[in-house]
Amino acid sequence: xxxxxxxxxxxxxxxxxxxxxxxxxxxxxxxxxxxxxxxxxxxxxxxxxxxxxxxxxxxxxxxxxxxxxxxxxxxxxxxxxxxxxxxxxxxxxxxxxxxxxxxxxxxxxxxxxxxxxxxxxxxxxxxxxxxxxxxxxxxxxxxxxxxxxxxxxxxxxxxxxxxxxxxxxxxxxxxxxxxxxxxxxxxxxxxxxxxxxxxxxxxxxxxxxxxxxxxxxxxxxxxxxxxxxxxxxxxxxxxxxxxxxxxxxxxxxxxxxxxxxxxxxxxxxxxxxxxxxxxxxxxxxxxxxxxxx
Numbered sequence: 001x002x003x004x005x006x007x008x009x010x011x012x013x014x015x016x017x018x019x020x021x022x023x024x025x026x027x028x029x030x031x032x033x034x035x036x037x038x039x040x041x042x043x044x045x046x047x048x049x050x051x052x053x054x055x056x057x058x059x060x061x062x063x064x065x066x067x068x069x070x071x072x073x074x075x076x077x078x079x080x081x082x083x084x085x086x087x088x089x090x091x092x093x094x095x096x097x098x099x100x101x102x103x104x105x106x107x108x109x110x111x112x113x114x115x116x117x118x119x120x121x122x123x124x125x126x127x128x129x130x131x132x133x134x135x136x137x138x139x140x141x142x143x144x145x146x147x148x149x150x151x152x153x154x155x156x157x158x159x160x161x162x163x164x165x166x167x168x169x170x171x172x173x174x175x176x177x178x179x180x181x182x183x184x185x186x187x188x189x190x191x192x193x194x195x196x197x198x199x200x201x202x203x204x205x206x207x208x209x210x211x212x213x214x215x216x217x218x219x220x221x222x223x224x225x226x227x228x229x230x231x232x233x234x235x236x237x238x239x240x241x242x243x244x245x246x247x248x249x250x251x252x253x254x255x256x257x258x259x260x261x262x263x264x265x266x267x268x269x270x271x272x273x274x275x276x277x278x279x280x281x282x283x284x285x286x287x288x289x290x291x292x293x
Contacts, residue, residue: 004260006273012107014282019106020074020099021282030095037095038244045249051088053077058092062252063209065130065160071101072133097242100285104235107281107288108134108204115231121199122149123227127185128206129153132164135202139176147175154181154188186218189225197227204235204288208254212265219269226293232271235288236262238280259287266291 001010014021022030049056054075061067075093092098112134115121126135132153153164161180168178181191185206192198201222207215222232239256246252259278266276266289275292 004263007263007276007278009259009278011280011284012282019103019282026094034241037249040249042248045251048249052085052092054089055092059250062250065163069131071098072105095242096283097246097285100281100283103281103283104286105134107279108233109138111233111290112202113138115200122147123198124151124200125188125198126153127188127201127203129155129164130160130205134204136167149175150177152179152181154183156184158182186221189221197230198225199227199230202233207234207236216265216268219266223270223293228293230293232291233288235286237286240285262289
C-alpha cells in the first residue's frame, strides 16, 4: 500500500473463484505473445476479427456495453466450438486486459454491495450505466432493506438502457424502483429536484474517454448532489503492457491515467482526502476510486 496526499492506493488481493488469474503457463505464453501483438499493425485487425466470433464482436463494438458483456463472459458463446475456434478464444480472452475488465466488475460489485447495504442508501444513480451489470448483480443486498430504494440508470445509448430493462424485468422485489434515463452524463442533475440528494453514484467505464477538464466539471456536479456521507464509485484504466495491442490492433482507444491524477481531480472537485481510497483490481490494469462526501 502506498499513499498520495493522504489517500491510500492499494492492490486488491487475488481471491480464487472470484477474480480471474493467469496460471504459470499462460503467463509464459503471454510473455512471448505480448510483444508480437503490441507490434502488429492495424491491417491485421480483420484477421483477428475473423479468428473468433467473440473477438470480432469486441472489435466491432469496442467501447460499448455489448463489447463489455462479451468480455465478462470471456468470449464464451452458446455455439459448440471446434478446436481452432476454442484455441483462438483462449488466446484473445486470456490476455491481461480481458481479465482486468472482468476483475474490475467483481471489485465494483463488491464495493457497491458494501455501500448499498447501509441503511441510508436509498437513492442510487448509475451514470453511463451501460448494461448496469455491476448494480443489477448486486441487487440481493438491496432486497435486504425494508426501506424503499430508487435506482436510476442513465446512459446516452438507448440500446444499453434496453438491455438494463431486460435484466431488471426479472426482479420481483417491490421495494426497489427503477428509472431509465436516456441522456448524457452531465445532464443527470436535470432528473432530480434541487433538494434531492443521491446516496450512491456509480460511474465506471466512462472517465476512460473524457478529457481532464470534463472530468473535473462532472466530479464537481456529482459532489454537489451527493448526500452527507454519500459515495462516488468510479474508475479509470492505467497504463499497462498491452496498451499498444488494445489501441492499435483491437481499436479500443482510451485515456490512460495514474491514480494520482484521479486523486487530484477528486480533491479539486471538493472531495476530502481522508474519505477517499484507490483500489487496483489484481491485474493492476483498472483502478477504482471511492470518494465519500
